[in-house]
Amino acid sequence: MHCRTTRNILKGLYLKSTFQRSMDHCRDVTASTTSNMLCLDNTQSSPGLWETILRCTNLERLEISHTRINDEVDLFLQVCKKLRHLGMDGVAIHQLPISILNDELSNCLLTNIRTLYITGVEILNPPHPYTPSYCLGLLVRKCLGLCALKFVDIIEYRRSKQPKHDDFYRAAFLRHPWALTNLSDLSFPHMRIKDRDMAALLSQMTRLRRLNVPFCGFDQLSLQELLADKRAVLGNGHMV
Numbered sequence: 001m002h003c004r005t006t007r008n009i010l011k012g013l014y015l016k017s018t019f020q021r022s023m024d025h026c027r028d029v030t031a032s033t034t035s036n037m038l039c040l041d042n043t044q045s046s047p048g049l050w051e052t053i054l055r056c057t058n059l060e061r062l063e064i065s066h067t068r069i070n071d072e073v074d075l076f077l078q079v080c081k082k083l084r085h086l087g088m089d090g091v092a093i094h095q096l097p098i099s100i101l102n103d104e105l106s107n108c109l110l111t112n113i114r115t116l117y118i119t120g121v122e123i124l125n126p127p128h129p130y131t132p133s134y135c136l137g138l139l140v141r142k143c144l145g146l147c148a149l150k151f152v153d154i155i156e157y158r159r160s161k162q163p164k165h166d167d168f169y170r171a172a173f174l175r176h177p178w179a180l181t182n183l184s185d186l187s188f189p190h191m192r193i194k195d196r197d198m199a200a201l202l203s204q205m206t207r208l209r210r211l212n213v214p215f216c217g218f219d220q221l222s223l224q225e226l227l228a229d230k231r232a233v234l235g236n237g238h239m240v
Contacts, residue, residue, distance in 0.1 A: 036058045036059060036060045036061060037059070037060070037061040037062075037063075038053065038056065038059060038061070038062050038063070039062075039063040039064075039065075040062070040063070040064045040065070040067055041064075041065045041066060041067075042065070042066040042067065043064075043067050044067075045067050045068060045069045045070065045072060045076070046072060047071075047072045047075055049072070050072055050075035050076050050078070050079055051075060053079050054075070054078060054079055054082075059079070059082055059083065060082075060083060060084045060085065061083065061084065061085040061086075062079065062080075062083050062085070062086050062087070063087040063089075064086075064087070064088055064089075064091055065087075065088070065089040065090050065091065066089070066090045066091075067090075067091050067092075068091075068092040068093075068094075069091065069092070069093045069094065070094045071094065073093055073094065073095065073096065073097065074097060076093075077097070077100070077108065077110070080110050080113065081109075081110055081111075081112060082112060083110075083112060083113055084112055084113060084114045084115070085113070085114065085115045085116075086113055086115075086116050086117070087115075087116075087117040087119075088117070088118055088119065088121045089117075089119040089120060089121075090119070090120045090121075091120075091121045091122075092121075092122045092124055093121070093122070093123050093124065094123075094124050094125055095123065095124070095125045095126065095127070096123060096126075096135050096138075096139060098127075100135070100138055100139055100142055101127070101130060101135060101138055108142055109142055109144055110139075110142050110143045110144075111143070111144045111145045112145060113143045113145060113146055114145060114146065114147045114148065115146075115147060115148040115149075115185075116140065116143055116146055116148070116149050116150070117149075117150045118136060118140075118149075118150065118151045118152065119150075119151075119152040119153075119154075120152065120153065120154060120155075121136060123135040123136060131163075131164075131167045132164070133153070133163075133164040133165070133166075133167035133168040133171075134167040134168065134170070134171045135171075136151075136168050136171070136172075137167065137168040137169065137170065137171025137172035137173075138171045138172075140168075140171075140172040140180075141171065141172050141175065141179050141180070142179075143180070144179055144180070144181075144182075145182055146180050146182060146183055147182050147183060147184050147185060148183075148184070148185035148186075148187075148210075149180075149183060149185070149186055149187070150187040150188075150189075151165075151168060151187070151188055151191065152188075152189055152190060153165060153168075153190065153191075154190065162190075162191065162192055165188075165190070165191040165192065169191065169193060169197065173200075173201050173204075174197070174200065178204045180205075181206075181207075182207060183205055183207065183208070184205075184207040184208055184209045184210070185209060185210040186205070186208070186210070186211050186212070186213070187210075187211075187212040187213075188212070188213045188215075188216065189212065189214065189215075190215060191213065191215060191216065192215045192216060192217070193213065193216040193217065194217055195217045195218065195219035195220070195221050195222050196221055198213070198216050198217065198218065198221075198222040198225075199221035199222040199224070199225045202222055202225035202226060203225050
């Protein structure tokens with residue numbers, strides 16, 4: 001366990017693979033500090049883990065990597081409701097609850113999350129007829145206050161057909177009503193999006209300030225949407 005401190009006030013906590021052995025100590029930490037950031041790497045997920053993290057009253061940022069979340073997903077989402085930043089890298093989630101998959105935006109809202117980074121995240125057992133990537137898109141759709149989103153699936157990098165990316169995109173951005181009204185920073189480093197789909201997305205992103213989509217097809221429709229708002233587009237898919 002490694003802690004970074006400033007003026008004896010805990011600002012960040014990094015835990016790697018030894019959380020179960022440190023549970024008692026962590027309870028003391030969460031009860032007595034103002035920790036606002038937590039990094040979990042290769043950590044054994046359990047109900048006790050997330051119940052303990054829920055006691056971190058000032059927690060705002062969570063980075064979790066190389067971790068599998070099973071039946072404790074509801075507790076994990078309770079933690080997510082408190083966060084302003086969530087980063088997931090190499091995380092496997094057994095299944096998302098029906099409250100996330102339901103079209104009703106009033107269910108299981110993650111309204112506090114402002115920045116969300118998803119890299120190589122899998123939903124292992126999605127209910128029929130949903131695909132894993134579609135479930136991830138629905139999860140993003142529940143983050144109504146989202147300002148910045150980065151989605152990476154390196155498995156489909158450079159492939160001409162990207163069914164995982166397509167499912168994610170449809171679920172997050174093409175369902176009605178439009179939910180992500182605060183989204184201003186969008187990064188799809190490996191995703192291919194057709195001109196008409198990009199135009200449909202841009203027409204709704206009225207607060208767009210940064211766009212990183214180097215493999216997306218910018219043609220007449222999407223360029224019209226950008227120029228209508230007097231934004232400048234660089235040739236490599238970046239916008240300033």
